[in-house]
Amino acid sequence: MVINLTESAAAEMKRILAEREQTPDESYVRMVIAGGGCSGLEHGMSLETEFDPKVDAQYEKHGVTMIADKKMALYLTGMTIDVIETPQGNRFSITNPNVPRTGCAGCGG
DSSP: OOEEEEEEHHHHHHHHHHHTTTTTOOEEEEEEEEEEETTTTTEEEEESOOOOOTTTTEEEEEEEEEEEHHHHHHHTOEEEEEEEEETEEEEEEEETSSSOOOOOOTTTO
């Protein structure tokens, strides 16, 4: 599993961990893909402290360790995670070449 995590996205993840009084050494960013959304799949992230090498793949970039179920790792390889600054605050942007985009008339996604 190779994920293109930008330096700004890694810095934002570390900032979130610090707010929750966690460190990158003791926490993982879990990547998930679930059914739903206009293209049929939605991406998600959560913070976890457990890693099971029997079922999870692991990838480290810019001091942030990301994990995912090994069955999902194939669909995550090559995706890019960046952070976008908006007037409402920062948000993550995920671009995944493995998930075809159909566009959405309702939300413009």
